[in-house]
Amino acid sequence: MVSEEEKLYEExxxxxxxxxxxxxxxxxxxxxxxxxxxxxxxxxxxxxSWVRNAYNMMFCYLAGKDLNxxxxxxxxxxxxxxxxxxxxxxxxxxxxxxxxxETTSWGYRGPAGxxxxxxxxxxxxxxxxxxxxxxxxxIANGTGAGxxxxxxxxxxAITWNPGTLTMKNELARFFNNNSGADVSVNxxxxxxxxxxxGSSVPYNYMTARxxxxxxxxxxxxxxxxxxxxxxxxxxx
Amino acid sequence: MDPIEEARYEQLRKLGQELHIPVSxxxxxxxxxxxxxxxxxxxxxxxxSWVRNAYNHMFCQLAGKNANYGTFGPGYLNVKDTxxxxxxxxxxxxxxxxxxDGTSYGYRGPAGxxxxxxxxxxxxxxxxxxxxxxxxxxxxxxxxxxxxxxxxxxxVITYNAGTRVLSNAMVRYFNNNSGGDVAVNxxxxxxxxxxxxxxxGKWVQARxxxxxxxxxxxxxxxxxxxxxxxxxxx
Numbered sequence: 001m002v003s004e005e006e007k008l009y010e011e012x013x014x015x016x017x018x019x020x021x022x023x024x025x026x027x028x029x030x031x032x033x034x035x036x037x038x039x040x041x042x043x044x045x046x047x048x049s050w051v052r053n054a055y056n057m058m059f060c061y062l063a064g065k066d067l068n069x070x071x072x073x074x075x076x077x078x079x080x081x082x083x084x085x086x087x088x089x090x091x092x093x094x095x096x097x098x099x100x101x102e103t104t105s106w107g108y109r110g111p112a113g114x115x116x117x118x119x120x121x122x123x124x125x126x127x128x129x130x131x132x133x134x135x136x137x138x139i140a141n142g143t144g145a146g147x148x149x150x151x152x153x154x155x156x157a158i159t160w161n162p163g164t165l166t167m168k169n170e171l172a173r174f175f176n177n178n179s180g181a182d183v184s185v186n187x188x189x190x191x192x193x194x195x196x197x198g199s200s201v202p203y204n205y206m207t208a209r210x211x212x213x214x215x216x217x218x219x220x221x222x223x224x225x226x227x228x229x230x231x232x233x234x235x236x
Numbered sequence: 237m238d239p240i241e242e243a244r245y246e247q248l249r250k251l252g253q254e255l256h257i258p259v260s261x262x263x264x265x266x267x268x269x270x271x272x273x274x275x276x277x278x279x280x281x282x283x284x285s286w287v288r289n290a291y292n293h294m295f296c297q298l299a300g301k302n303a304n305y306g307t308f309g310p311g312y313l314n315v316k317d318t319x320x321x322x323x324x325x326x327x328x329x330x331x332x333x334x335x336x337d338g339t340s341y342g343y344r345g346p347a348g349x350x351x352x353x354x355x356x357x358x359x360x361x362x363x364x365x366x367x368x369x370x371x372x373x374x375x376x377x378x379x380x381x382x383x384x385x386x387x388x389x390x391x392v393i394t395y396n397a398g399t400r401v402l403s404n405a406m407v408r409y410f411n412n413n414s415g416g417d418v419a420v421n422x423x424x425x426x427x428x429x430x431x432x433x434x435x436x437g438k439w440v441q442a443r444x445x446x447x448x449x450x451x452x453x454x455x456x457x458x459x460x461x462x463x464x465x466x467x468x469x470x
Contacts, residue, residue, distance in 0.1 A: 005255075008251060008254070008255060009255060009257075011251060012248065012251040012252060012255060012257060012259075015244060015247060015248040015251070016248060016259070018244070019241075019244060019245060019248060019284070020284050020285060020286060020365075021245075021248060021259060021260065021261065022260065022286065022290075022291055022294050023248075023252065023257050023259060024257065024258065024294070024295075024298050025257060048255070048256045049256060050256060050258065052468075052470075054258075055258055055466060055468055057297065058258050058260070058294070058297070058298070058466065059260075059402055059404070059464075059466045061293065061294070061297050061330050062260050062294075062404075062464050062466065063343070063391065063393075063404035063406075063464045064336050064337075064342040064343030064344070064391075064404075064406075064427060065336070065337060065342075065391055065393065065404055066335060066336060066337045068337070074395065074397065074400070074468070074470070075395030075397070075402065077393065077402075090334070090335040090337070091332055091333055091334050091335055091336060092330075092332055092336060094331055094332055094333040095297075095300055095327075095328055095331060099326070099327065100302055100326045100327060101300045101301065101302055101327065101328050101331075102300070102301065102302050102326075107300035107328075108299075108300035109300075130256075130468075130469055130470040131470070156299065156300075156301055158299075158301065158313070160310065160311030162310060162311065165310065167295055167311065167313075169295070169298075169299035169301055171299075171300075192300055195333050198333070198334065198335060199333075200333060230295075230298050230299050232291060232294065232295045232298070234288075234291055234310065234365075235365055236288075236310070236365040236366075
């Protein structure tokens with residue numbers, strides 16, 4: 001990660017802690033292993049790209065506000081699902097009604113064999129865009145050419161650092177390549193499964209999409225591990 | 237508001253916008269009118285004091301995580317309700333599949349109800365990150381030291397296209413028919429969460445000590461505005 005940029009994040013974190021303004025941060029960690037388990041490629045980068053969906057969801061919880069504008073864009077409170085449909089109604093986005101958000105039925109943990117929510121990977125190289133609602137070119141689940149097998153997301157892993165007063169949540173997902181050839185990954189995304197605002201109909205909403213700093217090549221019979229970490233620094 | 241401190245908030249806001257980190261801010265504004273409608277006191281200050289409940293709320297939603305720890309404090313995810321009871325469940329804090337814009341749930345307190353929404357109090361304790369209630373809440377009513385809590389106004393959302401700041405202003409009026417002056421020194425924002433209502437219930441998001449005492453004269457009216465804003469990168 002670029003050191004000059006890291007200094008800015010450190011400054012932001014320090015100011016947020018001093019001024020009692022919560023400043024969440026997020027990171028991606030990518031690891032590729034061959035069939036023998038040898039690590040071929042590994043890097044970590046910041047997630048720069050909470051998209052409009054994420055900001056709108058955050059605002060509605062901070063402000064106690066329904067997401068009830070029928071338009072999507074600057075100044076409107078709504079979300080756009082991964083199918084490019086604006087969702088709005090009498091409520092915020094709900095990660096399931098009266099049920100756990102930590103299973104693979106709701107929230108950010110994708111189930112085995114599903115490429116519709118959870119951590120998702122793609123081959124697109126478009127720059128990040130605040131208005132994104134889906135990966136540019138999602139890599140589909142499967143064993144066909146250019147596909148990866150999406151494994152069930154790992155359980156949330158929460159850690160607390162009492163020295164830095166930072167709470168972290170790690171979400172990891174594995175992807176196996178049984179396609180017969182290399183698969184290139186250039187973009188990653190996090191999508192949740194939740195209700196349409198004010199209803200009990202579930203949809204999938206992307207909250208972050210990042211272009212990777214370098215192409216990640218998953219060899220045939222190899223495995224990709226993607227870890228998304230969100231953290232929040234507390235003032236006490 | 238302190239110009240040096242304001243410069244720090246401005247720096248934080250710019251950093252957040254540049255680095256695509258959502259930076260939220262909140263403000264209180266208090267206005268007192270006498271029985272003739274004349275403004276006799278006006279105060280605006282930053283809300284410095286999202287409490288632990290609010291941080292845990294934000295973290296749960298960002299991470300898609302349940303709040304299911306039985307201890308309240310650093311490293312644990314849950315909330316403490318206004319009665320001091322620890323609330324945690326197999327669901328995220330702040331979950332709602334129903335309307336939170338109205339006066340049944342959310343932040344808009346209903347008429348005659350001092351248990352949630354914008355609340356006022358007389359306590360002078362410093363702010364604490366562990367606060368879960370006002371130090372000394374001013375009760376709803378017309379007795380000595382009481383104020384009548386009016387139904388909170390509807391949310392007012394504004395967007396500044398130049399600064400890319402989305403704001404929500406919440407207003408609540410309080411009438412003094414107690415027969416004497418009522419001194420206000422603290423304010424709080426309390427949410428009434430619907431999802432698993434019996435589980436999460438009512439909890440404080442923010443409690444601030446006022447920069448100076450606000451005195452509401454008999455037959456006067458207090459208007460409290462809580463504004464929360466988020467700066468968008470685009």
